[in-house]
Amino acid sequence: MSEAGQPYRLRFFFDAGSGVCLWSQNEAAKQRFGYAVELDSLDLPAGLAEEAERLISDYDATIDWSDPARLVEPDRDAVSFGYERNAPLRDQVRSLLPRLRAALGADFEIESDFEG
Numbered sequence: 001m002s003e004a005g006q007p008y009r010l011r012f013f014f015d016a017g018s019g020v021c022l023w024s025q026n027e028a029a030k031q032r033f034g035y036a037v038e039l040d041s042l043d044l045p046a047g048l049a050e051e052a053e054r055l056i057s058d059y060d061a062t063i064d065w066s067d068p069a070r071l072v073e074p075d076r077d078a079v080s081f082g083y084e085r086n087a088p089l090r091d092q093v094r095s096l097l098p099r100l101r102a103a104l105g106a107d108f109e110i111e112s113d114f115e116g
């Protein structure tokens with residue numbers, strides 16, 4: 001908990017090229033971590049942090065970095081945002097989130113659109 005007794009509220013989402021997947025959602029979290037939350041700033045088991053980092057890398061690999069803002073129809077097999085119904089990373093995120101929550105404990109709340 002923060003000094004004010006509030007849990008640190010985070011949101012899980014991908015932002016291509018950012019290198020992070022957790023973002024502060026309340027003032028307590030922003031004061032402690034800034035907006036983008038680096039995984040190494042959290043007390044996570046090494047294997048869990050490595051899995052999250054691989055997932056970020058896998059997401060980034062879905063972007064056509066030679067033309068990331070292309071205006072043509074996107075490749076249907078690629079992930080635009082990761083929230084699509086059949087997104088290839090969706091199941092991995094759904095597996096990761098409960099373990100992130102358990103590792104961080106009651107001091108943290110993590111929201112995500114991947115569970116909707």
